[in-house]
Amino acid sequence: MPKLINLLPTKFDRKNLKCQHFLPTLRSRGSARLQTLNTKNEIYSTALHKILPAIYYRKEKGVYVDLGCGESSDVFGMAKYGYESYGLDLFDLDEKYLNPAQHPIIAKKLYQTMKNAHFIKQDCCENWNIKADVITSNAMLPLINPIEISLFLTQIKKNLKKGGLLSIFYSPLVCGYKIDSDVIKKYLIENNFKILNKEKDYLIIAIKQ
Numbered sequence: 001m002p003k004l005i006n007l008l009p010t011k012f013d014r015k016n017l018k019c020q021h022f023l024p025t026l027r028s029r030g031s032a033r034l035q036t037l038n039t040k041n042e043i044y045s046t047a048l049h050k051i052l053p054a055i056y057y058r059k060e061k062g063v064y065v066d067l068g069c070g071e072s073s074d075v076f077g078m079a080k081y082g083y084e085s086y087g088l089d090l091f092d093l094d095e096k097y098l099n100p101a102q103h104p105i106i107a108k109k110l111y112q113t114m115k116n117a118h119f120i121k122q123d124c125c126e127n128w129n130i131k132a133d134v135i136t137s138n139a140m141l142p143l144i145n146p147i148e149i150s151l152f153l154t155q156i157k158k159n160l161k162k163g164g165l166l167s168i169f170y171s172p173l174v175c176g177y178k179i180d181s182d183v184i185k186k187y188l189i190e191n192n193f194k195i196l197n198k199e200k201d202y203l204i205i206a207i208k209q
């Protein structure tokens, strides 16, 4: 009989529920950030840190959407800062964080008390509707089959408000695809986005004009 591991997909496939087995590895950093809540006040990811100056520069606090939010640490961080924050992910939040007996600080302090932080179970390549001032997608893009990337970008284009800030961080992931950042930049430029960062790393920051 074939071993289970041989039956599991080797690349992330958003339509295949078995891809859930990748989650503990994929979300380990976000989980670790939530666990430091006892000792640290700040739970932003490194990727969100990179655009904080641009966020602080914005006068009005508005609506924030994090695509592929994992355990939602950035959603809570931005909610704490004052944004109406939405985290979208294919797979639910880890139940252990929702259980006050297992994680009293996280379950009580975040999930129950932060009324402006919301989790929505949603495939970001399919239709979603939240008009946003800031959209981020950190460490999710390589999980989208390159053939389908336009589905993901179309939803961003539709939902980001004029003048809105977009940040996509896409470092390689073990079960992911190779990303051609030129294809993404070309799409954004053709669709009236202005790319703000010129250096070559795994980050695209853009403003919708």
Ligand SMILES: C[S@@+](CC[C@H](N)C(=O)[O-])C[C@H]1O[C@@H](n2cnc3c(N)ncnc32)[C@H](O)[C@@H]1O
Pocket (backbone or CB within 6 Å): 014, 026, 027, 029, 030, 045, 067, 068, 069, 070, 071, 088, 089, 090, 091, 122, 123, 124, 125, 137, 138, 139, 140, 143, 144, 173
């Ligand atoms: C590497 S984790 C990153 C989580 C979080 N952004 C962070 O930085 O901690 C990638 C997440 O993207 C989610 N994901 C992958 N494809 C998705 C899709 N099409 N729609 C929504 N979420 C997706 C996965 O379920 C996973 O939670």
